[in-house]
Amino acid sequence: MQRDLLIDISRLIWRTWTGRLPTGIDRVCLAYVDRFASRAQAVIQRGNLRQILTPALSDAIFRLIREGGPQFRTRAPRLAMRALVAQRGGQLGEDRLYLNVGHTGLDATGLVAWTEKARVRPVYLIHDLIPLTHPEFCRVGEDIRHHRRMANALASAAGIIGNSQATLDEFAAFAKAEGKPCPPMLPALLGGHPLPADAPPIALDRPYFVTLGTIEGRKNHVLLLQLWRRLISHNPVACPKLVIIGQRGWEAQTALAMLDRLPLLQGHVDVIEDCGDTALAGYLRGARALLMPSFAEGYGLPVVEALGVGTPVVASDLPVFRELAGDMPIYCDPLDGATWLAAIAHHLQEGEIRKDQLARVQGFVMPSWEAHFAAVTPWLASL
Incomplete structure (x- = not known):
């Protein structure tokens, strides 16, 4: 049975393959897999190759991602690479929503054309615009790359999720400077990362x-x-x-x-x-x-x-x-x-x-993934 969502898992696959430690953005990608895997097919990108995986292969990779451990690090990238090569022509999106929540491939010159050819409706989660607002703190050239990311998002998005209203305000300012209208946007605070409740305070030799x-x-x-x-x-x-x-x-x-x-x-x-x-x-x-x-x-x-x-x-x-x-x-x-x-x-x-x-x-209430998806899920259905 065809699934009604597409989720880009490229960041989770390739960063794990290279042995990098998980970042906050990686945790967001994993949260979306946990939430939507049962109704989604996976999308993989590598260079100029992009493929929508079959439901069966998607389930296999989703399972490896959620289980983690050495099996994921060794098997998932191999499955993904074989799928990229074997599924020439790939499947069509058939006007389904395509969730890209890790900025994956957003700077690629062929992204917008692929979204049109594959008949997908992209929804991007924007994490920040720091390379544009504060380029002095980023690697040389990152401002140019991030401009392409945000421009591609503007050109192709059916919707934009912001990790905060502050991020969406900056994205709206970018769109205004570009002379482009904003797509539908939703602010949704990311779920916090609760730390172990039983960890005792660490005492040093002084405060x-x-x-x-x-x-x-x-x-x-x-x-x-x-x-x-x-x-x-x-x-x-x-x-x-x-x-x-x-x-x-x-x-x-x-x-x-x-x-x-x-x-x-x-x-x-x-x-x-x-x-x-x-x-x-x-x-x-x-x-x-x-x-x-x-x-x-x-x-x-x-x-x-x-x-x-x-x-x-x-x-x-x-x-x-x-x-x-x-x-x-x-x-x-x-x-x-x-x-x-x-x-x-x-x-x-x-x-x-x-x-x-x-x-x-003492009155702080940590943002939760439950609240995040309670806002995101019906909003996606409205697009």
């Missing part, structure tokens, strides 16, 4: 703060390192520890140079590049607060994770953070070091400001 995320320019680690440099110079004995949880990324030369070559920070700043969920929950529960001085964010999952375990947050005043967390964080300008120092000082004491924030955090 500590956590910052969470890839070490890249837009995360503004430099601000925190400069603040810690000042705190250490002022009173090394009383200085709290800074725990940076995240892998080394890009456009962060100054931050990485400070971490690698500034002896003053040693013993006061720890970097954890590989941190499982249990350890992450422990660090967040043990921290005085999560610090997020980002210049730009597509979503802000660390804020959700910290608030989800009851940890206060000090964050840049970004629209997406306000959408996710309301008045629960302390908001600071990402360039105003003095306000960050003041917020850190407040959380080193048990004063009224900290007590008030701890009380507000």
